[in-house]
Amino acid sequence: MTAAMDLPANQTLAVEAWLREYAAHDLFQRNDSDLVLDNPYRRALPPPQEVQADDAGAGDLPMFLASDEALFVNRVLLTIYERDFVLLPREGFPAKHADFVAYYGSELTQRGDRIRPHLEARLFGPLERSIQVSGEWTFARFCAYYEDFVAGYRADGHGAVTTRVTTLPEPRPALQFYLIQAACDFLVESSAMARNALGNFGPVQSELFKVIIDECGYGVDRTRHSTLFQRVLESVGLDPTPHSYWGYYLPSTLYTANYYNYIGRNHARIFRYLGALLHVESCFRITCRQMAAMMKAVEGPGATVEYFTEHVHIDNHHSRMALERIIRPAVAQYGTWALEEVLRGFEESRAVGDLHTNGLACQLEWMAALQDGSALDAPGERHVLDRRSLAADTSSNFFVTAGERSVHVRRGAMTVEAAVGCERALPEGATARIPAGVMFKLSSETGAEYEIGSEVAHEPR
Amino acid sequence: MSRGDASTPLRIARFDRREANAIEVGEELYMLFDGDDPVLVPARCPHRGGPLHLATVENGANGAVLVCPWHGTSLPFRALKRRAVATVRSGDIVHGVIDAPSGEAIVARLIPIHQVRDDVCAGGCMDQPKKDPPRT
Numbered sequence: 001m002t003a004a005m006d007l008p009a010n011q012t013l014a015v016e017a018w019l020r021e022y023a024a025h026d027l028f029q030r031n032d033s034d035l036v037l038d039n040p041y042r043r044a045l046p047p048p049q050e051v052q053a054d055d056a057g058a059g060d061l062p063m064f065l066a067s068d069e070a071l072f073v074n075r076v077l078l079t080i081y082e083r084d085f086v087l088l089p090r091e092g093f094p095a096k097h098a099d100f101v102a103y104y105g106s107e108l109t110q111r112g113d114r115i116r117p118h119l120e121a122r123l124f125g126p127l128e129r130s131i132q133v134s135g136e137w138t139f140a141r142f143c144a145y146y147e148d149f150v151a152g153y154r155a156d157g158h159g160a161v162t163t164r165v166t167t168l169p170e171p172r173p174a175l176q177f178y179l180i181q182a183a184c185d186f187l188v189e190s191s192a193m194a195r196n197a198l199g200n201f202g203p204v205q206s207e208l209f210k211v212i213i214d215e216c217g218y219g220v221d222r223t224r225h226s227t228l229f230q231r232v233l234e235s236v237g238l239d240p241t242p243h244s245y246w247g248y249y250l251p252s253t254l255y256t257a258n259y260y261n262y263i264g265r266n267h268a269r270i271f272r273y274l275g276a277l278l279h280v281e282s283c284f285r286i287t288c289r290q291m292a293a294m295m296k297a298v299e300g301p302g303a304t305v306e307y308f309t310e311h312v313h314i315d316n317h318h319s320r321m322a323l324e325r326i327i328r329p330a331v332a333q334y335g336t337w338a339l340e341e342v343l344r345g346f347e348e349s350r351a352v353g354d355l356h357t358n359g360l361a362c363q364l365e366w367m368a369a370l371q372d373g374s375a376l377d378a379p380g381e382r383h384v385l386d387r388r389s390l391a392a393d394t395s396s397n398f399f400v401t402a403g404e405r406s407v408h409v410r411r412g413a414m415t416v417e418a419a420v421g422c423e424r425a426l427p428e429g430a431t432a433r434i435p436a437g438v439m440f441k442l443s444s445e446t447g448a449e450y451e452i453g454s455e456v457a458h459e460p461r
Numbered sequence: 462m463s464r465g466d467a468s469t470p471l472r473i474a475r476f477d478r479r480e481a482n483a484i485e486v487g488e489e490l491y492m493l494f495d496g497d498d499p500v501l502v503p504a505r506c507p508h509r510g511g512p513l514h515l516a517t518v519e520n521g522a523n524g525a526v527l528v529c530p531w532h533g534t535s536l537p538f539r540a541l542k543r544r545a546v547a548t549v550r551s552g553d554i555v556h557g558v559i560d561a562p563s564g565e566a567i568v569a570r571l572i573p574i575h576q577v578r579d580d581v582c583a584g585g586c587m588d589q590p591k592k593d594p595p596r597t
Binding site: 130131132133134135136137138140141144145148343344347350351 | 471472473498499501542545546547549551558
């Protein structure tokens with residue numbers, strides 16, 4: 001499934017074998033559920049032989065992210081990256097001790113280190129190639145570009161996704177979906193950033209550390225940003241431990257988390273990281289205001305919004321600190337090359353943010369179609385691609401379809417699920433239309449036989 | 462590329478390189494030399510102001526050379542890059558930071574391209590956009 005990695009054939013085969021070996025580890029086996037509460041070590045990876053490589057998306061990042069391969073590769077890479085973080089369960093550690101030992105053990109370390117560069121090249125090579133910096137950049141020109149970006153971001157609002165959450169027929173599952181995607185990063189908030197806390201790089205390091213201290217709540221656990229977000233999750237009935245909803249993350253969500261680890265892990269990318277930091281801090285103060293409004297629209301005026309209001313405030317400071325106290329002195333000290341890297345990081349973060357937003361928007365529309373029933377509208381001609389079956393009381397992995405597909409129930413009854421709390425019953429004879437690029441899974445209590453089809457001719461409602 | 466003094470405002474030009482290959486700022490024209498290493502450079506020849514977007518691209522001893530159609534002045538591409546506008550391209554969207562008075566409109570343009578010799582600029586020194594240009 002690594003055909004698109006731009007490697008010689010023999011090396012591609014080797015990487016595929018290493019990936020199979022990694023994914024075959026006991027920690028990464030799915031136990032027929034995509035919910036794993038309070039065990040950050042168990043992270044289901046679909047069997048690689050079930051993952052189809054999509055050469056068509058090799059150079060097109062949005063197309064690639066709408067694929068099973070992207071889901072698999074991103075899950076593997078985040079699993080590797082987060083072995084650098086200390087993750088401990090809240091309760092029941094003795095029963096999870098063996099998982100803890102295995103997750104941080106030398107076997108997975110060696111296997112992960114072997115495949116990580118290949119996965120990074122696959123995921124971030126196209127991103128790097130899509131951005132090019134030229135001409136004579138100065139700090140003043142960068143500031144002009146940055147201010148133009150912020151003005152445009154404010155004017156555009158970028159609130160379409162949070163607004164859409166509130167307008168779905170059933171907004172609560174949409175809100176839960178949105179928060180689950182955010183939890184991928186927010187529950188380990190500042191961990192990728194803290195990769196650059198160590199070493200010795202003078203005043204820039206000290207200023208960066210001030211941002212990290214804010215993220216960590218100044219050593220007071222109840223004010224730590226990840227603690228604030230745990231309260232948000234609990235307030236809407238979700239589990240607050242890291243990666244309980246691992247199986248529900250979109251490829252674009254995982255890609256976003258992987259990106260910040262990618263630029264933070266290799267310190268040759270420190271200046272690129274600073275540009276990405278500026279972008280994130282500048283945007284987050286705006287989107288957090290929208291997230292707070294989304295929470296109140298769905299949960300009422302008493303919604304738990306402290307996480308968001310805290311960022312509306314503190315990220316005003318962080319964006320200013322990033323530009324004036326971190327990037328300005330860094331450029332003055334380290335020169336034009338550093339500035340071009342800052343700019344590149346800013347642009348990469350912007351592109352990754354757009355991919356993330358697009359992933360959320362597509363999945364929300366798919367959820368809306370399931371909720372209002374339009375996904376089950378009578379389709380036209382179907383071209384049958386595959387016939388499959390589900391045993392009673394089982395469910396499939398989550399799939400991501402590269403193209404529009406249909407699921408037709410030939411025998412028995414099934415359920416199609418798009419997110420936690422967003423599913424639709426498919427009785428015998430029913431057909432569901434699955435848009436391209438969205439995540440879905442199938443389950444059956446009775447056992448079922450079904451067909452996967454394509455090219456559904458569908459009349460608009 | 463700076464035309465103004467330190468007080469000249471810095472303006473942002475934005476265009477889609479599938480739709481435009483130049484920007485016009487007042488009487489100045491900047492053209493996008495596209496390809497593996499795209500740059501946005503003034504289209505005015507430094508000799509007598511000839512239209513460099515109509516220049517012929519030839520092989521020089523140290524890389525590609527633009528030959529101005531007015532007086533045959535040879536301009537190494539490497540030298541042109543030193544006059545390039547501060548530009549960042551993400552996908553097909555190009556942003557350039559231009560020194561320009563605030564009253565001057567910045568307009569994306571689709572202009573005639575210079576004569577490209579395939580053996581010099583494999584892949585195209587200036588891609589030919591496919592649609593009418595948008596206004597920034």
